[in-house]
Amino acid sequence: MATQRISGSEAVIKSLLEEGVDTIFGYPGGAIMPIYDALYDYDQQVTHYLTRHEQGAIHAAEGYAKVTGKVGVCFATSGPGATNLITGLADAQIDSIPLVCITGQVASPLLGTDAFQESDVVGITMPVTKWNYQVTNAEEIPEAIAKAFHIALTGRPGPVLLDIAKDAQFAQFDFEYKKCTKIRSYLPEYPVDPFQVKAAADIINAAKKPIVLFGHGVIIAHAEDELKEFIEKTGIPAAWTLLGLSALPTDHPLNVGMLGMHGNYGPNIKTNEADVVISIGMRFDDRVTGKVAAYARQAKIIHLEIDPAEINKIIKADAPVLGNAKKSLRMLIDNVNPNSHREWLDEFRACDKIEYDKVILHDIHPQKVGLTMGEVVRIASEKTNHEAILVTDVGQQQMIASRYFQFKNSRSNVTSGGLGTMGYALPAAMGAKIGKPERVVFAMAGDGGFQMTIQELGTIAQYNLDIKIIVLNNNFLGMVRQWQQLFFEKRYSFTEMKNPDFVGIAKAYGLASQKVTSRDQLENAVQEMLDHQGPYVLEVVVEKEDNVFPMIPTGASISDILLEP
Amino acid sequence: MKQEYIITVFSEDHIGLLSRITIIFTRRKINIDSLTVSESAISGIFKFTIVINETPDRVQKVVGQLEKVVDVMKAFYNTNEEMIYQEIALYKVSTEFLFESDKVEKIVRNSGARILELTREYVVIEKTGHSDETQQLFDELNVFGVTQFIRSGRVAITRSNIERLSVFLKERDAMLEQVD
Numbered sequence: 081m082a083t084q085r086i087s088g089s090e091a092v093i094k095s096l097l098e099e100g101v102d103t104i105f106g107y108p109g110g111a112i113m114p115i116y117d118a119l120y121d122y123d124q125q126v127t128h129y130l131t132r133h134e135q136g137a138i139h140a141a142e143g144y145a146k147v148t149g150k151v152g153v154c155f156a157t158s159g160p161g162a163t164n165l166i167t168g169l170a171d172a173q174i175d176s177i178p179l180v181c182i183t184g185q186v187a188s189p190l191l192g193t194d195a196f197q198e199s200d201v202v203g204i205t206m207p208v209t210k211w212n213y214q215v216t217n218a219e220e221i222p223e224a225i226a227k228a229f230h231i232a233l234t235g236r237p238g239p240v241l242l243d244i245a246k247d248a249q250f251a252q253f254d255f256e257y258k259k260c261t262k263i264r265s266y267l268p269e270y271p272v273d274p275f276q277v278k279a280a281a282d283i284i285n286a287a288k289k290p291i292v293l294f295g296h297g298v299i300i301a302h303a304e305d306e307l308k309e310f311i312e313k314t315g316i317p318a319a320w321t322l323l324g325l326s327a328l329p330t331d332h333p334l335n336v337g338m339l340g341m342h343g344n345y346g347p348n349i350k351t352n353e354a355d356v357v358i359s360i361g362m363r364f365d366d367r368v369t370g371k372v373a374a375y376a377r378q379a380k381i382i383h384l385e386i387d388p389a390e391i392n393k394i395i396k397a398d399a400p401v402l403g404n405a406k407k408s409l410r411m412l413i414d415n416v417n418p419n420s421h422r423e424w425l426d427e428f429r430a431c432d433k434i435e436y437d438k439v440i441l442h443d444i445h446p447q448k449v450g451l452t453m454g455e456v457v458r459i460a461s462e463k464t465n466h467e468a469i470l471v472t473d474v475g476q477q478q479m480i481a482s483r484y485f486q487f488k489n490s491r492s493n494v495t496s497g498g499l500g501t502m503g504y505a506l507p508a509a510m511g512a513k514i515g516k517p518e519r520v521v522f523a524m525a526g527d528g529g530f531q532m533t534i535q536e537l538g539t540i541a542q543y544n545l546d547i548k549i550i551v552l553n554n555n556f557l558g559m560v561r562q563w564q565q566l567f568f569e570k571r572y573s574f575t576e577m578k579n580p581d582f583v584g585i586a587k588a589y590g591l592a593s594q595k596v597t598s599r600d601q602l603e604n605a606v607q608e609m610l611d612h613q614g615p616y617v618l619e620v621v622v623e624k625e626d627n628v629f630p631m632i633p634t635g636a637s638i639s640d641i642l643l644e645p
Numbered sequence: 646m647k648q649e650y651i652i653t654v655f656s657e658d659h660i661g662l663l664s665r666i667t668i669i670f671t672r673r674k675i676n677i678d679s680l681t682v683s684e685s686a687i688s689g690i691f692k693f694t695i696v697i698n699e700t701p702d703r704v705q706k707v708v709g710q711l712e713k714v715v716d717v718m719k720a721f722y723n724t725n726e727e728m729i730y731q732e733i734a735l736y737k738v739s740t741e742f743l744f745e746s747d748k749v750e751k752i753v754r755n756s757g758a759r760i761l762e763l764t765r766e767y768v769v770i771e772k773t774g775h776s777d778e779t780q781q782l783f784d785e786l787n788v789f790g791v792t793q794f795i796r797s798g799r800v801a802i803t804r805s806n807i808e809r810l811s812v813f814l815k816e817r818d819a820m821l822e823q824v825d
Contacts, residue, residue, distance in 0.1 A: 202661060207668050211715045214661075231715055262821055264814075265657050265718045271823040389709035 083254040088218030089118035091255045092182065092244065095225035097125055098257045101153050103144060103514060104128045105137040109157025110197055112184025114249035116155070129514065129543060132535040134161050136507035138168025139533070142177045143511030146494045147469060147519075149302070151178045151232050152511065158184045159197030162204075162243070167501055169208040169239045174498030175323060176300060178237035180228045187247040188216040201243045210238030218251035226260035235268030236387040237300060269386050272403035272411055280358075280382045280399040281415035287356035287380075289424045290316045291347070293339060293368075296323035296497070297361015297386060297405045304328065304490045306409035307360065313413060315420035317428050319347030321362045323497045326487035330466065336428040340368045341632045342479040345439075346431030348630070348638045351376050353427075360384045361405045364394040365498065374637035384408045438643045439629050444484055450623030451599060453480040453552045459606050460522055460550065461485045468520040468548075469494065469512050473505035473529035476558035479628045481524050492519075503532025509547045510539060520548065520610070527553040527579050537589040540615045548609050551582055551619045554626070562627045566645060586617035593617040649678070650704045650722050651730065651801045654693040655685060655810045657716040666693060666717070669710045675699060679732070681798035686808045690718070696799050719813045723803070730801035734779035735761070736770045736786055737793035743768055749789060756782045767792065 086094070092115050096104070104126060108116040119128060131137040134156045141152030152172075156162050162183040172179045186195040202214045211231045215224050221244070228240040284290060298307050304327050311318045311328075317336045320327060328335050337344030339351070348370075351357060357379040362368070369375040372394060383390075383397035384405055391400045401408045443454030457480055461468070466486040471494040472478040478495055487493065494512050496504040509523030530551050540547055557575040564572050586593035592612050596605045596619065609616040632641045656662055663682065670677055678696040685692040697704065704722050711720040740763065742749045749768075753760065758772035772782050779796055803809060 203664065206661070206665055207672065263715065264817065264821070266715045267817060267820055267824070269824055271820055387713070389706070389713050393706060393709070 083256045085252055086255045087114065087118065087249065088221050088251050088253065089114040089249040091218060091221045092225065093118050093122050094255060095222050095257055096153065099225065099229045102126050104153045104155055105131055105140040105511065106155030107131055107134050107137055107161060109161045109184065111158035111186055111246050112155060114246065115184065129539065131507065132538045133533065134164035135167055135503070136533055136536045136539060138165045138179070138181065139504050139507035140511035141179050142168060142172055143471060143494050143508030144515040145177050145179060147491050147512045148515040149491065151180050151229055154179065154181050156181065156183050157197065158186055158201065159199045162201040163199060166204065166208060169205055169241065171496050171499040171501045171504070172239040173208045173210065175496065176237050176296060177239065178232040179239040180232050181239060181241045183241060183243050185214065185243045185245045188245040205241050209241050212241040212243065214243040215248050216245045218248045218253040221248065222255060222257045226258060227263065230260040230263065231266065269404045270402045272401065272408045274411065276399065276401045277408060277411045277415055280401050281412060283356055283380050283382060283399055284314060284358065285417050289354045290356040290358060290421065291350060291354040292316050292318035292358045292360060293321065293362055294318055294324045294327060294360040295321040295362025298324060298327045299490055301361065301405040303406035303409050306406055306413065310409050310413050313418050314416050316358065317421065317425050321368055322482055322495065324362065325482060325493035326490050329488050330486040338482060342483065342628050342630065345435040345630050345641060345643060346428040348632065348641045349431065350428060352378070352639045354379045356380050356382065358382045360409070363390045369394060370632045370636055370638040374639065435630065435643065443480065451602065451620060452626055453477050453622050454484050456550060456552060456602065456620050457481045457484040459603055463606055463610055464520050468522055469516060471505050471509040471512050471521060471523045473525035474500045474502045475526050475529060476562065476628050477524050477526045477552045502529040505529060506533045506536045506549065510536060510545050513545045513547050523547050523549045525551055526558055527551060527555060527577055528557045534585065537586065537591060541589045541591055544614055547615050549615065549617045551617065552622050553579060553582070553619055554622050554624050555579055556624060582617060582619040591615050591617055595619040595621065597621045647698050647700050649696060649698050649725055651725065651728050651799065652695040652697065652708060652720060652722045654695065654711055654720045655718045656691050656693065658689060658691045659716050662716050665714050666711060669707060670697070673707065675707065679798035681800055685810065687810060690810060694799055694801050719810055721809060728801040728803055730799050731773050732776055732779060732797050732799050733771065733773045734796040736783065736791050737767050738770070738786055738789055738791055740764065740766055740768050742789040752785045758782060
């Protein structure tokens, strides 16, 4: 490729185009102005979305990355612009979301002088990025961006931050772009070892009561088909983690539901009865394992995992299979015998029956006067034929939605798992809608989380992003209140909220909106929202003090999961 | 059971890498007893030698996290017995003690230390050895009064013939070829 003499700023945009970027979320400011100036000339090739806060930009980039499988890109200025990205970086780091964030920095001679809007962004973001780098020479820009994309997307993905000094943005140099495909100190994934696969297959072939636990790694590796083929060939019941949701259709006969603290009864207690646990692309988070000392002690553990540091981190693996889930599953499929575990599967179905009678029925078809979150979720899912993208916030509505929303397609669930970031849903839904404009996108949030990033209604209005926003309002920080009720003697310390008129706020932003307070209005209201062309805010006032069950109390074994208080 | 481990991290020579490495210990509230950075026998590849007191399980997990750092090639951990290691210590004592009696001179001779610099006011003594040895010399000299003392971080090499990393680099190259 012939070289061209251009500015560092233009090189940033050209490099992003070389990486196939057509969408950027961001917020300008002093130190990144040259890059924004360069962007002005490229509005035909790349669409920039101006959010209302940098946190909104980075969560949008996360939502975009999750639904598309591509790298999410965001821009912010130096100092406060960059520090406002931190929550999103930490979220993307713990949930393995590929992001490339570009921050402006003061001119290099001013570094370390406490210049206006200077902060040590590389230092601050080190623990919450997979890689970061400060660019002080324009010549470094193409290589740094090429490396950033390679690192962000390959192996176990994660966020990368490039901090570009203002003088490097202005400087002219001879631009040439070369993609990065290899870094000698960085091995994205280990080649799958056939001996490890064989060892795992032998255990699986001898198993009487095996269970598959699958997580985000299946989606990241695009291994949904392999997962399905593997469980169908072996007849093994499979349970998903919060971030594994939608990797398998909800109604697949071998899908036995969600693991974890508010997951389903069957997969939780049966993990402690299985003779073989096959975990695929999941990391035994404490919300999944409960008390580790009482977790799957009876079972042989097979762990398919791309990140060597995850193997034996929490649960010792009897047969680790290191590598990309798509490749290891493919090899595993070839090494396992066709089988079925009908009686074992029936045990899960018996658990489902118990859970349905005790919990689910009352959640999704309640008889009481007050509305439940569960019925709202059920109706939203049904009315979109279970084909919508669900973006949830954090807390009770997240758990209820994850339990009752149904999925037909992968990459349809967007939520903050590891970090548990309130305020995530609204901006992440923007990225999800922009990434998949043809899909119905629900943003579901409680009254607490909704207000943490409520200003993004401005972005949604400006770009007319057709998001169906459901605010489940119980005038409480519901999950904290639930814990206060169960574990702190109902001492409701600072969890009750006096909320504004959400419909009024939506209207002030020019968005269609309505408020539902009784069951007879609900179905019609959801239908009206779906029929409406464009964004819509539906506030549903739900029962003030409902709880999410089942529940594994902190420190308890998964066998001691509670179906009621 | 906690014991002393020597962690050796092989990495690229990049700004900020020291920080990326140390925060892994900070996050887990592990104290670094000593840290030395130098170039290895392979040009351009640097070696961090880090001493910590930890359980085998924790040291293993920390090494796993160290290897996740993009600019880190490989990290090893060893017990003291598995490595040859040294530290260097410098001691400053007042010159008058050297002339008052032959005690200081005897201590220096017996401990295999040497005198680096001698002035009218002070004498600077140098000793290499394990920390218990340099500490012992400190205790002996401190009877007279050590006015300044400094001990370096540990340097350590394995008993094998070559840098462990050269084998690793060959394997890594093969793997990088194999994966896409």
